[in-house]
Amino acid sequence: MISHKIVPNISVDCVVFGFDFEKLNVLLVKREMVDEKSGKVLILDHTLAGYHIFEDEDLDSAATRILKGLTGLDNIFLEQFGAFGQLDRVSSPKDKMWLDYINQGFADRVVTVGYLALIDNTKVTLTLKDRDVSWFPVSMITDMEMAFDHKFLFYKALEALQRKVKVEPIAFELLPDYFTLSQLQKLYEALLGTSFDKRNFRKKVAQMHYVIPLKKKQQGVPHKPAQYYLFSREVYEKTRKGRISFII
Amino acid sequence: MISHKIVPNISVDCVVFGFDFEKLNVLLVKREMVDEKSGKVLILDHTLAGYHIFEDEDLDSAATRILKGLTGLDNIFLEQFGAFGQLDRVSSPKDKMWLDYINQGFADRVVTVGYLALIDNTKVTLTLKDRDVSWFPVSMITDMEMAFDHKFLFYKALEALQRKVKVEPIAFELLPDYFTLSQLQKLYEALLGTSFDKRNFRKKVAQMHYVIPLKKKQQGVPHKPAQYYLFSREVYEKTRKGRISFII
Numbered sequence: 001m002i003s004h005k006i007v008p009n010i011s012v013d014c015v016v017f018g019f020d021f022e023k024l025n026v027l028l029v030k031r032e033m034v035d036e037k038s039g040k041v042l043i044l045d046h047t048l049a050g051y052h053i054f055e056d057e058d059l060d061s062a063a064t065r066i067l068k069g070l071t072g073l074d075n076i077f078l079e080q081f082g083a084f085g086q087l088d089r090v091s092s093p094k095d096k097m098w099l100d101y102i103n104q105g106f107a108d109r110v111v112t113v114g115y116l117a118l119i120d121n122t123k124v125t126l127t128l129k130d131r132d133v134s135w136f137p138v139s140m141i142t143d144m145e146m147a148f149d150h151k152f153l154f155y156k157a158l159e160a161l162q163r164k165v166k167v168e169p170i171a172f173e174l175l176p177d178y179f180t181l182s183q184l185q186k187l188y189e190a191l192l193g194t195s196f197d198k199r200n201f202r203k204k205v206a207q208m209h210y211v212i213p214l215k216k217k218q219q220g221v222p223h224k225p226a227q228y229y230l231f232s233r234e235v236y237e238k239t240r241k242g243r244i245s246f247i248i
Numbered sequence: 249m250i251s252h253k254i255v256p257n258i259s260v261d262c263v264v265f266g267f268d269f270e271k272l273n274v275l276l277v278k279r280e281m282v283d284e285k286s287g288k289v290l291i292l293d294h295t296l297a298g299y300h301i302f303e304d305e306d307l308d309s310a311a312t313r314i315l316k317g318l319t320g321l322d323n324i325f326l327e328q329f330g331a332f333g334q335l336d337r338v339s340s341p342k343d344k345m346w347l348d349y350i351n352q353g354f355a356d357r358v359v360t361v362g363y364l365a366l367i368d369n370t371k372v373t374l375t376l377k378d379r380d381v382s383w384f385p386v387s388m389i390t391d392m393e394m395a396f397d398h399k400f401l402f403y404k405a406l407e408a409l410q411r412k413v414k415v416e417p418i419a420f421e422l423l424p425d426y427f428t429l430s431q432l433q434k435l436y437e438a439l440l441g442t443s444f445d446k447r448n449f450r451k452k453v454a455q456m457h458y459v460i461p462l463k464k465k466q467q468g469v470p471h472k473p474a475q476y477y478l479f480s481r482e483v484y485e486k487t488r489k490g491r492i493s494f495i496i
Contacts, residue, residue, distance in 0.1 A: 007257065007357075009255065009257070009258070010257065010258065010333070010359050053333065053359075055357070056335065057335075058333045058334050058335055059331060059332070059333040059359065080330055080331060082328055083307060083328060083331040083361040084307070085258070085301065085306045085307040085361075086306050087304070087305075087306055109255075109303070111258050111301075111307065111359070111361075113331040113333075113359075163415075166415075167411075167414075167415050
């Protein structure tokens with residue numbers, strides 16, 4: 001393996017969202033250290049999926065590399081949601097102790113670029129072996145202990161996601177290629193923290209020319225099999241053209 | 249004046265938009281150098297309003313400091329539109345020559361955080377004395393020569409602005425406190441590169457509870473004085489609550 005030189009004061013952090021057909025989840029990495037005296041493994045807290053960028057890669061490549069390492073996936077939807085450079089973002093006593101412990105040459109001051117990543121859960125097998133990586137329900141984050149300013153970053157990403165799904169068809173990134181309307185409704189409900197009337201929701205979807213009904217139906221389900229739909233970005237782009245709208 | 253240490257590999261660049269009641273403009277800084285042999289001043293090109301961040305300031309403070317220096321204004325609307333870290337973004341021969349010339353200790357590789365700034369033109373007096381700072385019509389940028397990747401950054405900012413004005417009431421940042429409906433229409437036309445039917449536009453505005461008609465009218469104009477309106481963010485926030493909508 002070629003070793004790359006890191007940039008000591010620039011990192012990327014990915015807030016990876018997944019949907020398990022019931023709730024929205026986020027991918028976190030356990031942060032732990034071995035106590036020198038007792039030899040015991042101490043669990044400090046959890047972090048977002050992030051690392052410093054390498055001298056020879058750009059920001060998007062760094063985010064892609066990190067996500068590939070965690071999930072094995074290449075083509076993950078990625079979008080920046082902000083850059084963060086507060087003076088004290090890596091300087092709490094706990095964070096300083098951990099930075100000393102891992103001793104990888106990170107600077108005392110680090111600017112991080114946050115990426116929102118959306119994953120089709122059904123395609124992911126978590127691959128990182130040497131650290132614990134797992135999904136946590138978004139609703140649990142408020143009570144969790146997190147590294148650095150990662151809880152703050154998480155909520156910034158969630159806000160950005162909730163804002164974006166209202167104006168761009170990115171929610172479909174969280175679904176498999178074929179999905180049912182109940183799955184789509186549950187997804188929007190999980191994303192926006194609300195519930196929709198089934199009939200109104202379906203009326204709304206019927207207006208979305210880019211959500212296309214298929215002849216295919218669910219198989220082997222313990223209820224009446226539902227019809228499958230697919231999302232077409234091409235149809236979205238073509239039907240969107242010329243539409244000039246602005247806020248009311 | 250206290251001298252601050254710069255961070256050699258992190259900068260901010262501000263794409264400052266202004267509206268002169270006719271067209272959208274952007275604030276650019278002339279980049280020049282003195283030729284050693286002839287002593288002549290060579291104009292290289294133009295740059296966005298940017299600089300490296302200081303060790304002791306965060307990203308927003310750096311952007312605020314730079315804009316204060318150029319415009320004298322403190323309370324400018326600022327929002328990030330992306331972080332940019334391409335490997336070759338400051339390494340063209342022209343840029344390298346200029347970096348050697350100014351010799352301020354900038355790194356060979358710089359990640360920049362882009363800020364979109366919206367200014368009420370009527371409040372601005374350009375203040376920077378030692379460099380040429382001026383407004384350029386947005387339509388001129390395509391033919392201009394610009395430093396680094398600043399033309400690319402400019403278009404990224406313009407895209408972000410066009411996307412945002414459709415879903416958030418930020419266009420009002422480009423207008424004075426009191427404005428006429430013709431001015432508002434011209435602004436949206438300039439922003440979106442389109443023209444609206446006057447009657448339809450006014451119908452749309454009538455639905456915006458947060459665009460509030462005043463008793464006040466224009467004075468000393470060579471035509472029938474038009475009524476003034478103001479934008480209320482408070483009314484916007486209050487009337488927006490509870491409205492759940494998503495893309496169709």
